Amino acid sequence: MTTLAAEYWRRNTDLRDITPKGERFPEVGLFEALRSVCEGVVFEFGCGDGRLSPAFEPERYFGFDINPTALKVARVSNPKHRYVQNWEPADTFLAHTVLLHVPDDELPGVLDRAKSYPRIVIGEVMGRKWRRPGDPPVFNREPEEYEAMIERKARRVEVPYPRYGCNLTMLVFE
Numbered sequence: 001m002t003t004l005a006a007e008y009w010r011r012n013t014d015l016r017d018i019t020p021k022g023e024r025f026p027e028v029g030l031f032e033a034l035r036s037v038c039e040g041v042v043f044e045f046g047c048g049d050g051r052l053s054p055a056f057e058p059e060r061y062f063g064f065d066i067n068p069t070a071l072k073v074a075r076v077s078n079p080k081h082r083y084v085q086n087w088e089p090a091d092t093f094l095a096h097t098v099l100l101h102v103p104d105d106e107l108p109g110v111l112d113r114a115k116s117y118p119r120i121v122i123g124e125v126m127g128r129k130w131r132r133p134g135d136p137p138v139f140n141r142e143p144e145e146y147e148a149m150i151e152r153k154a155r156r157v158e159v160p161y162p163r164y165g166c167n168l169t170m171l172v173f174e
């Protein structure tokens, strides 16, 4: 099934909304946090234009996205990193500011596949109070909702996100 949310991201050829306008790295200390929570080979689900790839050595990284333009740009920016159109096995499944864009009825399908990875890292601003309709809509969730769906408790790492006056939470299922 193709939803409006997925269609928005697939057709987002000018790569809007990968990060807030004019702010490439609104998260403080992001690469350090990513390196501390990811282990081994990383499969980044929703890698966008490859913004996060340089946090990882090329041989320890696969980037995946539904947007072919994003993958093209990522390949040019990070020629040694690997970008794929299918899910690859890895030690860590990383979804950073992605799952809040996946509608509730599609999320179980994504998480069921993610559960086959030894480690899952979900990073985003959490809390239903952030939900809003729009283009693209966002479906922020409480940390406990992810824990219930993944059927494990997560360690929480907070990353300051001054743009929204809050933290971005990384849930680490290890």
Ligand SMILES: C[S@@+](CC[C@H](N)C(=O)[O-])C[C@H]1O[C@@H](n2cnc3c(N)ncnc32)[C@H](O)[C@@H]1O
Residues within 6 Å of the ligand: 006, 009, 010, 017, 018, 019, 045, 046, 047, 048, 049, 050, 051, 052, 064, 065, 066, 067, 070, 095, 096, 097, 098, 101, 102
């Ligand atoms: C806000 S961007 C974040 C990109 C990257 N993770 C980062 O932090 O720079 C969200 C990305 O998720 C991708 N995306 C959205 N829905 C997706 C889906 N169902 N499967 C794979 N990628 C998806 C979009 O195309 C977009 O590149």
